[in-house]
Amino acid sequence: MNNFPLSPTLRRIFLEALILCILSAAVGLSLNFKLIFNAFSGKAVSSPVPVNAIVDETAVENGVAVNVFPIPVELDELDELLAVGALLIDSRNSDDYQINHLAGAISFPLGLLEDQLADFRKQVSVDQTLVIYCSGYGCPDSFDLGVCLINEGYTDVLVYEGGFPEWQDAGYPLEGGGE
Template identity: 45%
Template sequence: MSDLFRPSRRVLLEALVLVLVAASAGLSLNYTLVMKAFTGRNVVIVPQASKSTVESQFPLPVDYEEIDNLLTEGHLLVDARDPHIFAEAHLPGAISLPLGEVDLLFEAFTARYPKETPLIIYCNGFGCPDSFDLGVRLIAEGYPKVQVYEGGFPEWRDRGRLLESGEAQ
């Protein structure tokens, strides 16, 4: 009975080949994505949005350790969470641009912040895709310098950093 569950050497080898083949296919198809993630950490180079390539353009991540430097360089923090959560607490100096209301607020946003403004978007931490989605949207709208702070609000709070409260202006 026990040999029922013991894979033969041949099966093990074939399984290994299977994984290698599939992984290579995945890697070659997503080569640019992976290379960007491994090499481009801090640099976002996005050419002017053209319709055909918009889908492949995505914001690159920024680590907690880099945030303070970037803020002193003039990056703008953008909070992608719901406005009522923003009002309870947000990162100091952040402006509110909830993903759910981006269509309504976008005009006012572009009027206030020129396209060359470097942006750092965050939302509710690693489980929250809103900052990514907002980043993709902003890049498509012509903001070339967009990064995402994935640790987001929870990481900032858990590190005991200062928070602000109050409604978005």
């Protein structure tokens, strides 16, 4: 190994590359400690983009702000909501739903909104509590579907931001045919 002319240089390069990784990890972990802690402890993680914006300040009726965005819920709140009859809605595409979905969830892909909305309105009353999910944080479908359903008159619309991956990682029950 020592006879290889580049080995001391390569060793130095590898060492410096490792130092770069450690330095970046130290900066990233210290600046985002709370975020990582919340993620690993199963708490909701907020985005600076208006995913968690519950009230649109421009939407004011009679001087009272109204909810126009779905409200985010955490994993540990779901048990309670489901116990009182909340309806779980899977907004991912139908194929993903067929493979696996949260136990008890119905499929309502955002892409099929126009096709399925009329049937959905017939089957689900507007005062039903709805909990919509998709593929986790950063997946916009659940939020977008929630906004659409609020615009359709549904009054109690919530978004489970952790979605399928968080539910699955927590070991909660799934249904579906699998892959």
